[in-house]
Amino acid sequence: MRVYLLLIWTWTRAAARYPASFALMTAAGTVTAGLDVAVIWVVFSNTTTLGGFDVSEVMFLYGAGGLAFSIADLLFSNADRVGQHIRAGTLDAMLVRPVGTFVQVTADRFTPHRAGRVLQAAIVLGVALARLDVPGSRLWMIPVMVVCGIVIFASIWALGGALQFLLTDSSEVANAFTYGGATLGQYPLSVYGAELVRGVTYVLPLAFVNWQPGLYVLDRADPLGLPYALRFLSPVAAAALAVAAALAWRAGVRRYRSTGS
Amino acid sequence: MIDADRLGRSFRVRRTTVHAVRDLSFHVAAGEFVGCLGPNGAGKSTTIKMLTGVLAPTSGRVTVAGLAPSRRRTAVAREIGVVFGQRTTLWWDLPLRDSLDLVRLLYKVDRVRFRERLGELTERLGLGGFLATPVRQLSLGQRMRGDIAAALLHDPSVLVLDEPTIGLDVVSKAEVRAFLRDLNAERGTTVLLTTHDLGDVERLCRRVLLIDHGRLAFDGTVDELRATVPGETSIEDVVAHLYRNSPPSR
Numbered sequence: 339m340r341v342y343l344l345l346i347w348t349w350t351r352a353a354a355r356y357p358a359s360f361a362l363m364t365a366a367g368t369v370t371a372g373l374d375v376a377v378i379w380v381v382f383s384n385t386t387t388l389g390g391f392d393v394s395e396v397m398f399l400y401g402a403g404g405l406a407f408s409i410a411d412l413l414f415s416n417a418d419r420v421g422q423h424i425r426a427g428t429l430d431a432m433l434v435r436p437v438g439t440f441v442q443v444t445a446d447r448f449t450p451h452r453a454g455r456v457l458q459a460a461i462v463l464g465v466a467l468a469r470l471d472v473p474g475s476r477l478w479m480i481p482v483m484v485v486c487g488i489v490i491f492a493s494i495w496a497l498g499g500a501l502q503f504l505l506t507d508s509s510e511v512a513n514a515f516t517y518g519g520a521t522l523g524q525y526p527l528s529v530y531g532a533e534l535v536r537g538v539t540y541v542l543p544l545a546f547v548n549w550q551p552g553l554y555v556l557d558r559a560d561p562l563g564l565p566y567a568l569r570f571l572s573p574v575a576a577a578a579l580a581v582a583a584a585l586a587w588r589a590g591v592r593r594y595r596s597t598g599s
Numbered sequence: 600m601i602d603a604d605r606l607g608r609s610f611r612v613r614r615t616t617v618h619a620v621r622d623l624s625f626h627v628a629a630g631e632f633v634g635c636l637g638p639n640g641a642g643k644s645t646t647i648k649m650l651t652g653v654l655a656p657t658s659g660r661v662t663v664a665g666l667a668p669s670r671r672r673t674a675v676a677r678e679i680g681v682v683f684g685q686r687t688t689l690w691w692d693l694p695l696r697d698s699l700d701l702v703r704l705l706y707k708v709d710r711v712r713f714r715e716r717l718g719e720l721t722e723r724l725g726l727g728g729f730l731a732t733p734v735r736q737l738s739l740g741q742r743m744r745g746d747i748a749a750a751l752l753h754d755p756s757v758l759v760l761d762e763p764t765i766g767l768d769v770v771s772k773a774e775v776r777a778f779l780r781d782l783n784a785e786r787g788t789t790v791l792l793t794t795h796d797l798g799d800v801e802r803l804c805r806r807v808l809l810i811d812h813g814r815l816a817f818d819g820t821v822d823e824l825r826a827t828v829p830g831e832t833s834i835e836d837v838v839a840h841l842y843r844n845s846p847p848s849r
Binding site for chain 2: 341344345348352427428430431433434435436437438442447592594595596
């Protein structure tokens with residue numbers, strides 16, 4: 339953990355040598371993310387509820403899910419570069435060093451320009467909480483869900499990275515679930531079909547990022563009638579997925595075949 | 600220091616099994632300087648990758664400083680330094696000094712120790728003139744010296760080099776050889792290198808391992824290697840004779 343932080347700090351200093359590029363990338367990221375919020379605005383100018391939720395509630399779900407996703411994206415999305423490292427032979431160099439490969443792959447060429455997205459999500463979450471009247475006794479769930487969400491997204495990136503040990507060019511597979519999952523979570527899951535919601539609850543636990551714990555924070559009944567206890571199970575889902583990801587990653591490293599001389 | 604016992608590695612390639620290394624047994628004691636020879640595709644690099652924890656063996660076992668690299672990868676990494684001659688372990692877009700600073704973090708070398716060690720390596724390897732240059736702009740000779748410095752920052756007891764002199768001009772080659780000889784003589788660092796350059800072997804290695812078709816074909820001194828082919832005097836001709844008379848390639 340300490341090594342990881344030192345590594346990303348060193349890469350941040352390296353990126354800071356090109357301040358104009360850094361500022362532009364960060365601004366571009368924030369503007370793109372801002373357009374997402376504009377879409378919510380447009381939707382609500384035509385209707386008052388979305389899947390049974392009003393604008394503040396949707397912004398809460400959007401902000402909480404977005405915060406978890408953007409932090410995971412900032413810190414761990416480089417895990418999808420395993421295939422590039424295999425092709426370039428840089429994975430060999432990582433394997434001869436006394437630090438875990440996941441730490442090295444995710445910290446390699448770290449750039450903080452995705453931080454703009456974190457800021458944007460935090461602002462949306464803050465605005466939503468200011469407009470909602472969440473009782474103090476339910477607020478504890480918010481940091482829990484954000485942390486669990488980070489772990490869930492990081493685990494999906496790790497699973498995608500592990501898959502690249504087998505199929506070098508499979509980075510888009512993980513993207514479908516990480517970026518796809520983040521987009522899915524921008525709206526209340528009640529707008530989607532019941533089968534999809536069951537899939538992201540019981541198979542790939544994306545519903546535990548912001549939907550299930552969000553229902554607890556908003557004190558809402560589950561529109562799809564799934565068990566009440568699910569809204570407290572985010573830590574269990576996150577831990578289970580993290581264990582699966584760690585095992586898959588280790589299996590991937592052991593199967594690694596290297597290339598050339 | 601290095602123990603290989605019936606070490607083997609095979610790869611499945613389109614439903615056939617290729618044995619890159621098989622039944623390889625040897626022992627390298629602390630402080631030895633060993634050269635590893637063999638034709639292209641003989642299994643030298645695969646052997647190096649198993650010693651350094653990059654590849655897991657499919658049969659037999661190998662230990663470095665008493666540890667199995669594939670199981671105790673990070674513990675072994677602290678004991679050995681590795682140089683891949685054909686690819687750098689440094690970061691292309693960073694100045695050499697920043698690359699070395701990242702290596703320092705990975706090996707948890709503290710700042711004081713790092714400064715001391717870098718000063719020493721800078722002087723010995725003549726890095727002073729290009730520490731601020733991005734690695735992609737270094738000449739091959741400079742890059743190789745940078746890579747050697749990176750492999751030695753944590754003061755390992757074993758240094759493993761895969762073709763460290765490949766593509767170097769005579770002057771750079773001589774500098775690298777002199778550095779390795781001194782490292783072995785003064786610090787007692789165990790050195791194992793692979794090479795196609797017989798000058799490396801004659802000038803540096805007290806012992807030669809010859810790998811052919813993934814098997815150990817010879818293990819002994821340079822003079823003993825020369826004596827295996829009566830009538831040939833130059834080491835170049837001896838090795839060419841041995842390679843030519845090896846069973847046909849797969």
